[in-house]
Amino acid sequence: ILNVEQSPQSLHVQEGDSTNFTCSFPSSNFYALHWYRWETAKSPEALFVMTLNGDEKKKGRISATLNTKEGYSYLYIKGSQPEDSATYLCAFLNTGNQFYFGTGTSLTVIP
């Protein structure tokens, strides 16, 4: 059993604001850290897969960083748009192919 924690649990931002969330995870048996975006009534979709300490990934206005030594990852959204509203889940993948998810951060972008 693993604890993967995300904060904040929910966030409301104005359109155009930049924001970031945190995912913390155990540093032992680490293989990868995944970020998923989950919109209501849809399936979670992968945003980023990061495996190396210091990894930084970017997709459009969204980026993520990884620190495996201290066990945290940040997800950043620059210039939030209403279509960014979703729940953002991080998942810790260990060396046994087990995925453990955090509780998610629910983002609402207010037009």
Added chain:
Amino acid sequence: DAMVIQNPRYQVTQFGKPVTLSCSQTLNHNVMYWYQQKSSQAPKLLFHYYDKDFNNEADTPDNFQSRRPNTSFCFLDIRSPGLGDAAMYLCATGDGTGGRITEAFFGQGTRLTVV
């Protein structure tokens, strides 16, 4: 086109009446996962298959069983559903042929209600 399909999307079952949730995939992935998600909580891993090898999480109740008759299908059987088993059940797949999966692909989930 949906690649991981869960049926049904919504399931209502009676307290104590066995129920089966279904997951199928067209991705030919060798790893399949079942998660339970209750309101405002993290999706909780129940078990996963690596090929035919079944891996049960230590805290998964005995009431939850799974079958994987072939690569494409995986079933979650709840032998005697209680009110506390009402939740969203998510199925996911991954390609683990290289030893480690690189991404999980999810179905849309089955919302289980127990009455």
